[in-house]
Amino acid sequence: MSNNDDTTLVGNNGNNHNKIIKEIPSVTIRFAGDSGDGMQLTGNQFTDTAAIFGNDIGTLPDFPAEIRAPAGTTYGVSGFQLQFSSSEVYTPGDELDVLVAMNPAALKVNIKDLKKGGVLIVNSDSFELKNLQLAGYTTNPLDDNSLDDYELIEIPITKTTLEVLKELQLSQKAAVKCKNFFALGLMYWLYERSMEKTVSWIDEKFSKDPLIAEANKRALKAGYHFGETSEIFSGRYNIRPAKLPSGTYRSISGNEALAIGLVAASVKSGLKTFLATYPITPASDILHYLSKHKNFGIMTFQAEDEIASVTAAIGASFTGSLGVTSTSGPGVALKTEAIGLAVMTELPLIVINVQRGGPSTGLPTKTEQADLMQAIYGRNGECPVAVVAPCSPSDCFNMIFEAVKIATQFMTPVMFLSDGYLANGSEPWKVISSSELPEIKINFRTEKEGFFPYLRDENLSRPWAVPGTPGLEHRIGGLEKQNITGNVNYEPENHETMVKLRAQKIANIANYIPDLSVNGDEQGELLILGWGSTYGAIVAASENVRAKGKKVSYAHLRYLNPLPKNLGTVLSNFKKVLIPEMNLGQLNKIIRSEFLTDTIALNKIQGLPFKAKEIENKIEEILN
């Protein structure tokens, strides 16, 4: 966790104009500005650079749903928070050590998260009457002593950037756009980070526009040199590389990990992958990524709507490809009937839900976990599907690979529950090699003798017999099936048999998934049970509590339907169970109904992930 008090003087290194370098364990920074100011880009560049240096990192991009909301307004503010550290990091940090505010609106929205005594860097050029009014300030906060609690650093970032770029003769508009690189350069200086990664990124990104590339590089370097030569900062900070397990690392976001995981599953199963999808925030990046990787044989299909996308994926699965559809909650609502068809026809199907704030259109760019009930129960009829959820950005890779294994082995739709925070957040990931990944064994039925479309194997899974296979011509559909033959059948007993078979097949997946492991004592006073993206905050909170000498255990569910077989035992070993969720208590309800356990819910429904502190406070309240 961040702690500026714990500094050690390491002295100057001779070329830094006598500025001292303080060593600190970790820092939490937020870049904030207009949604057109390039704050996401700035944050991502800083993330990559710190990651390459060897820090562990957690990130939280937070941006409005409007692409370019009116400049200067509070609702147009885009932020990117990151914590980088010399030890393991589980969250993007609770309180900010540093806030970079590019305009008054960004200051207004974000100042509450800056800790007392924290560094506040503002672009003083933007604090003029119009922007102050747009942000709702009646007086200029830079002049009215309202920021006395912070280490306020005013820098005329716009003017300085324009001055530096003067001789390039860019348009005023183009030159002003470079100011985020000035801010980034300044932060690189302050935290002793190399500009190298960003310089090469600029060269590649703007390879077709060398003038803009040059302008951005000059702005970046100007920011860096500004820190070095101005007298504003008394010193710099160094955050040593984290002691992560040795190996090769990369930075990875949740959506990226998911897309790569799908490619990996496609390669390892030998299945053609057909991603059919309709653009929706925050899932569209999956489509973008896979569209670029056609040389893996991945087919991407941007359908006319959500229903067309899931049904096309089902058609592909029927034909022996891996049908995948990606969306967010509103899209799942539209796909629901088709998911029922895939349950009835018992075809593999991957349904990715990158959850966002709901209901309805809700909060498109904000995170939430309120689609768990929808995933498990939200269809007509008795309609069970497998449900999995990753716990971190890089875990999206593992769990999508698992999802493909389950879908193909059990001939079932699998719902994959990511969320906006996981999808857009990134972290360092220890690269694995393809040889470490297991094969996914696919058994297409080709034997004519004894073939029946609904004759089941030991898992209760039916055969995958695809069109083009001679002698296995058969018909499937959404009407109730006769057991074994698959013919249309309305007999009462048959229906009950089939409903139970479909339920049992999903229940049987519990024999295949790993037991739930507990971190900490196997039994005790308090277990924190989580699922999905709350993992980081739960771990950080637990470690903080343990650091104070208290005992707490935690366990995280990555398989939500069916639940791990040992969950009942795990729960019974603790006096109290706390379930933090970014919803009104959906897992809590499920656990209570399944296990008759008097669990305690901790809920946050603000479109933002938990802070470690929020969970920590609850743990202490329970333990005291």
Added chain:
Amino acid sequence: MEVKEVNNNINATPAYTAKDFASDQDVRWCPGCGDYSILAQVQRSLPSLGIKKENLVFVAGIGCSSRFPYYMNTYGFHTIHGRATSVATGVKCANPDLSVWIVAGDGDLLSIGGNHFIHILRRNLDVNLLLFNNRIYGLTKGQYSPTSELGKITKSSPYGTIDNPLNPVSLALGANGTFIARSMDRDPKHLQDMVKRVSEHKGTSFLEIFQNCNIFNDGAFFLYTEKDTRLDNVVYLEHGKPLVYGSANNKGIKLDGFTPVIVDLNDGVHSINDLLVHNEKSRDLAFLLSSFADRPGYPAPVGVFLDIERPTYEEQLYSQIEAATAKKGKGDLDDILKGTTTWTIA
């Protein structure tokens, strides 16, 4: 079909008969339903198309006609309401070698599935799309459909419908369809010819079939299908031939400015040389012909309105994959696992 070669060549298509395409399931349409004839004509046509049984896939949505796949001894998928076209899209993309047939009713294809209908046509997947148009909802027992004529009295419109009907052929043309045809359940030979044409065309082949629902909308198309009225109310379209019709081949269609007009070939003024000559390659003419449905007293054109070529969706889908692979090389999983930037921790 090369019947003699069957025994010598395992790759040859077997010498099928219509019976080979009938499944073991009892057909459960109402006795007298026009669907029986369509099923029979499709089964009779298939042996001459040279397609192996295992490569045939019939995909349907929901409705009376959508039970069709259950009665075909081929691969079949009875999907959900309106979505046969999009399921079929996935089937065709996943395996372009399959011969994919979509069977849909007017409610299924044009109402709940209207969106997918226009998009499959503009994409031009190489699939065959059969619309069983009976201008009524049969399976839900008699509500009006998007092709029911204005003012129609049905269970759900006791005072007559107030929504203007869709013209499926015009809609298909507007959506940039490449093959658009019409036939009738009660004209078996013509229907068989059209099934063949549909199969031959590369691209989305749309065939509207006038189909009688003898329970809820009996006789909806009798003007066009019955012996005593057919010839005076149907103009059979034949490529390169003038638009002549009538019980004594006594009527024709001529163009007057932009307007098609009906002329009497026995009036001493007009001759066959004055008439419009059908051209399956002309979208303009196809639009004109499709408008007959909206012109009272005009004959219903039956036959191929349009048959033009455009690259199919799946061809382009696969050629993009091939081009990307040729340019970048076959994807190496380790490359994308590593990404563009890595660092090492000792």
